[in-house]
Amino acid sequence: MFLKKIYPFITLAIVSVLFYSCNAVDDKKTVPETKNLRLPVSVQDSLVLSLDKSPMDMSYYPADYPKQKMVTPGMANPVARVIYSRPQKNGRIIFADSTVTENVIQHYGHEWRLGANEATEIEFFKEVAINGKKIAPGRYILYCLPYPDKWKMIINQNLYSWGLHIDKTKDIAETDIPVNKTNVEIEYFTMLFQQATGGCNLVMSWGDVRAVLPITFQ
16 A cells, blocks of 8 residues: 555656656757867857957057056056057068069058058057157057058058058158068067167068167157
């Protein structure tokens, strides 16, 4: 009589255990291994992560300012920083004249955003001067017209654009800087600040080309 009374409860317990076990097996089949999961970078790329071929970078003057500030609380603001993306040479011709139409990144005499993706931004935290032209504190875009022997560097106020959408009415300063050839091949376009007499230099290198923009502190 006792067994008859508890039989329904035993049956229910067995069914519950079997149901849970089946679901656990199904879960193992449907959930991919964590080590194989990669975050999407776009709606079209929902399953596989395609690393940006031109990663964003930021350089400060003084160099490594955020790290220095952590060590020295109350440190004065930096003088400048540049925010840009770093395209890779990847076997291509970086600069060429318009007769070269294949495997070239940038033609001479055409506007270049000094990088990739969004327009390159430069920010000054105090008044500076470029080629004698005073530049007020603020954020700007920086672009250039490259030539074999020089780059025409231009500072412009048309911020926040993908690519380079130039409004020439917002140019505020320009200067020509010489181009030098080096013995070192730089795979990724690189921008960094270096200390200089009376200010700093923004050094730009890619391939075997090196150009330097002098910035004077006021």
